[in-house]
Amino acid sequence: MGKGRAPCCDKNQVKRGPWSPAEDLRLINFIQNYGHDNWRALPKQAGLLRCGKSCRLRWINYLRPDVKRGNFTPDEEETIIKLHKTWGNKWSKIASRLPGRTDNEIKNVWNTHLKKRLLKTTTTKDCNEPKESPTTSSSSSSSLRPSNETQDLETERPNKTNSVNNDLFCLEQQTTSSLSSNTSNSNSSSQVDKVWPQNHLDFGEEVEKKKENKQIRSELELELELELESIEIPLEWDKDFWNILDLEDIDLFGSNEVDQYYCQASNFEAEKRQEFENDKWFKYLENELGLEADGCTGLDDVTAAERLLMDDVDPCMAYFADGLTQQLQS
DNA sequence: AAAGTCCGCAACCGCAAGAGT
DNA sequence: AACTCTTGCGGTTGCGGACTT
Numbered sequence: 001m002g003k004g005r006a007p008c009c010d011k012n013q014v015k016r017g018p019w020s021p022a023e024d025l026r027l028i029n030f031i032q033n034y035g036h037d038n039w040r041a042l043p044k045q046a047g048l049l050r051c052g053k054s055c056r057l058r059w060i061n062y063l064r065p066d067v068k069r070g071n072f073t074p075d076e077e078e079t080i081i082k083l084h085k086t087w088g089n090k091w092s093k094i095a096s097r098l099p100g101r102t103d104n105e106i107k108n109v110w111n112t113h114l115k116k117r118l119l120k121t122t123t124t125k126d127c128n129e130p131k132e133s134p135t136t137s138s139s140s141s142s143s144l145r146p147s148n149e150t151q152d153l154e155t156e157r158p159n160k161t162n163s164v165n166n167d168l169f170c171l172e173q174q175t176t177s178s179l180s181s182n183t184s185n186s187n188s189s190s191q192v193d194k195v196w197p198q199n200h201l202d203f204g205e206e207v208e209k210k211k212e213n214k215q216i217r218s219e220l221e222l223e224l225e226l227e228l229e230s231i232e233i234p235l236e237w238d239k240d241f242w243n244i245l246d247l248e249d250i251d252l253f254g255s256n257e258v259d260q261y262y263c264q265a266s267n268f269e270a271e272k273r274q275e276f277e278n279d280k281w282f283k284y285l286e287n288e289l290g291l292e293a294d295g296c297t298g299l300d301d302v303t304a305a306e307r308l309l310m311d312d313v314d315p316c317m318a319y320f321a322d323g324l325t326q327q328l329q330s
Numbered sequence: 331a332a333a334g335t336c337c338g339c340a341a342c343c344g345c346a347a348g349a350g351t
Numbered sequence: 352a353a354c355t356c357t358t359g360c361g362g363t364t365g366c367g368g369a370c371t372t
Contacts (some may be wrong), residue, residue: 018340018366040357056358057341091358096353104340112338 015049019058023048027055028063072109075142080106081114243327 015023030046036059039052048055061067072080076098083094089108091103098106 016342038357052357053343054341060359061340089361107361108339 013049014043014051014054016054019050021060024058024063027059031059031063057104061104066100067102072101076101077109077114080110081118084110084114089285 019027026046026048029043030048034045036056039056042052042055043050046055050058079098080094083097087093090105091107095101095103095106165209196329
């Protein structure tokens with residue numbers, strides 16, 4: 001082979017920049033139905049004009065159901081500081097100890113808040129306290145990364161100077177590792193339910209069961225079909241509907257590329273009816289994206305089967321439209 | 331009110347590791 | 352063993368909103 005690596009994708013052929021809500025939903029819908037065994041192939045299969053890497057990142061850092069949004073708690077910040085002392089810039093490792101937090105998020109928090117804060121407190125300390133011994137000062141300064149020169153030390157620290165500390169810490173964490181392993185972030189496998197939050201595990205299992213039991217699924221789909229017939233919203237995952245929804249992508253999807261990519265995704269069209277089962281997922285997503293519809297809070301442990309029997313099932317498309325409207329208005 | 335600056339965060343990039351052939 | 356492909360990681364960038372002048 002020639003020197004260098006082939007690019008992960010043709011950058012002229014893919015969309016870049018911020019993700020639109022429609023792209024998000026398309027990605028979520030696909031992953032929830034089919035998982036993400038192959039990130040590289042996923043965009044094509046899902047009908048997304050993105051590279052696999054971008055999809056993966058978007059999923060891991062933002063769309064995964066167990067991603068915790070909002071500010072870091074003081075406890076979490078403490079943990080980050082502590083772990084950074086031990087491991088340095090091993091963000092994914094640190095993230096594995098903070099369920100629901102991503103390496104990217106932690107990295108950002110460190111760079112924007114914690115580093116500065118520590119620098120500040122240490123500076124204050126230096127002014128008020130007598131100088132520490134060389135050994136202790138080296139460990140405390142390791143938590144500060146104001147310049148590049150300290151970054152070189154970082155990579156060595158966990159292996160050498162703090163190896164004992166590291167081992168102790170690992171031992172200490174073993175008790176909690178079983179907990180965090182359920183939601184370990186960046187190390188998540190290709191199976192969606194492995195990263196599903198505890199309170200959504202039953203839903204993840206449902207998805208598995210559905211796949212095993214096509215008969216039940218057919219029945220559910222039939223029920224959905226009947227239900228959807230009475231609702232005056234776009235029911236198809238067709239390009240027109242996506243064009244309506246995806247205002248930001250009108251240009252993108254306004255060309256022949258639409259047909260091309262839509263056709264590539266059309267293999268999955270046959271199963272689109274099961275999307276009603278994603279209703280819960282979309283509700284969850286709305287919470288995550290801050291698009292929560294009024295009166296509709298979490299998914300709790302209502303099963304899909306139970307929901308079918310409920311009279312007030314909200315169609316997922318209504319959520320799309322509602323959420324998008326809210327977001328576009330804001 | 332407008333312009334300039336700062337800050338936070340999402341996304342991108344390139345490299346490395348590991349698995350598969 | 353050599354090569355290819357995919358995924359994961361850490362550093363960096365750039366956009367957009369908040370804040371200041």
